[in-house]
Amino acid sequence: MKMRHPLAHARGLGSAKSGTSHWWGQRVTALLLIPLVIWMLYVIIVYAGQPFQVIQTFFGHTINSILAILLILSMLRHAQLGMQVVIEDYVHSQPLETILQLLVKLFAFAGAVTGVLAVIRLALQ
Amino acid sequence: MAPEKNPPERHQRPISPFMIGPYYKPQLSSILSIAHRASGVFLSVFGSSLLIYWLVSLSQGPAAYHEAMLWLASTPGMLLLSALCFAIYYHFFNGLRHLIWDTGKMMKIEQANRSAIFILSCSFIASALTIATVGGWL
Numbered sequence: 238m239k240m241r242h243p244l245a246h247a248r249g250l251g252s253a254k255s256g257t258s259h260w261w262g263q264r265v266t267a268l269l270l271i272p273l274v275i276w277m278l279y280v281i282i283v284y285a286g287q288p289f290q291v292i293q294t295f296f297g298h299t300i301n302s303i304l305a306i307l308l309i310l311s312m313l314r315h316a317q318l319g320m321q322v323v324i325e326d327y328v329h330s331q332p333l334e335t336i337l338q339l340l341v342k343l344f345a346f347a348g349a350v351t352g353v354l355a356v357i358r359l360a361l362q
Numbered sequence: 363m364a365p366e367k368n369p370p371e372r373h374q375r376p377i378s379p380f381m382i383g384p385y386y387k388p389q390l391s392s393i394l395s396i397a398h399r400a401s402g403v404f405l406s407v408f409g410s411s412l413l414i415y416w417l418v419s420l421s422q423g424p425a426a427y428h429e430a431m432l433w434l435a436s437t438p439g440m441l442l443l444s445a446l447c448f449a450i451y452y453h454f455f456n457g458l459r460h461l462i463w464d465t466g467k468m469m470k471i472e473q474a475n476r477s478a479i480f481i482l483s484c485s486f487i488a489s490a491l492t493i494a495t496v497g498g499w500l
Contacts, residue, residue: 264464267457274454277413278492285496286431289424296420305417312413316406323399352414358421 259318266315273308293362302360309352317345390478398456401449409446448489455481455488 250256280301284292296302320341328334379385381392419430433439459477462468468477494500 264461267461271454271458274450278450282492282495286435289420289427292420292427309414309417312410316402316410319399319402320406323403348410348414352417355414355417355421359417362421362423 259321263315263318266311266318269307269311270315273304273311276304277308293359296356296359297362299360302356305356306353309356310349313345313349313352317341390475394456394478394482398453398460401453401456404449405446405453408442409450412442412446444489444493447492448485451488451492452481452485455484 248256280295284295296305321338324334324337324341328337382388382396386392416430416434419426434443459468459481462477468474491500
C-alpha cells in the first residue's frame with residue numbers, strides 16, 4: 238500500500254482504470270428493469286394477439302412509448318454489460334475476445350437505434 | 363497494458379477448478395449461478411432481438427405485424443416464446459436474489475438454498491400461468 242500514490246487511492250479506479258463503474262452499471266440497470274420488465278410482461282400478456290389498431294392506440298399514448306424506449310435502452314445496456322463479463326470469463330483467445338466484445342457493443346447500439354426508431358414511428362403513425 | 367490472456371508456459375499457475383465439472387458435486391448454488399448466466403445470454407441474444415423485431419413489425423403497419431404474428435404463433439415460434447418466458451421469469455427472480463445478496467443479506471447456506479427453491483418455484487408457476495393465459499387456457 239505504501240508504494241501506491243494517495244491520489245490513485247482517492248480516485249479508486251484500480252488497475253483496470255474503470256473502478257466499480259461496470260459492477261454499478263449492471264446493478265443500476267437491474268433496478269431500472271424491475272418495474273420496466275413487470276410493465277413489459279403486463280403488455281405482452283394483455284396485448285398478445287390483439288388487433289393491430291389496439292396495440293397502435295396503446296403505443297400512441299406518450300407514457301407507453303416512453304416506457305418502451307426506457308425498457309429498450311436499459312435492457313440492451315444490461316445485456317451488453319452481462320455479455321461482456323461472460324465473454325471475459327470464457328473466451329480465452331485475445332483476438333476472438335476483442336472481436337466478440339466489439340460485436341456485442343455494435344449489436345446493442347444498433348438494436349437501441351432500431352428499437353427506439355420503431356417505437357417513435359409506431360407512436361406517430 | 364492489459365493483462366496477458368495467453369501467458370507463456372512459465373506463467374502457468376494452478377487455478378481453482380471451475381464450479382461445473384468433475385471437481386465439485388452439483389449444488390443448487392452453482393447450478394442456479396450458471397443458469398443465471400445462461401438465461402442472461404439467451405435473453406440477450408433471442409429476447410432482445412425478438413422484442414425489437416416485434417416493435418419493428420408493428421412500426422411497418424398491419425400487414426407486416428400480421429406476418430410476424432403468424433410466424434410467432436407457429437410451433438417453433440411458440441416453443442421459442444415459452445423458453446423465453448421461463449428464462450425471463452427465472453432471470454428476474456434470481457436477479458432479485460442477487461440484488462438482495464448485494465446488500466449483504468440472506469447469504470447463509472440454508473438461506474441461499476431456501477431462496478433457491480423459492481425462486482425456482484416462482485419461475486415455474488409464473489411461466490405456467492403466463493403461458494396458460496396467453497394461450498387462452500385460463
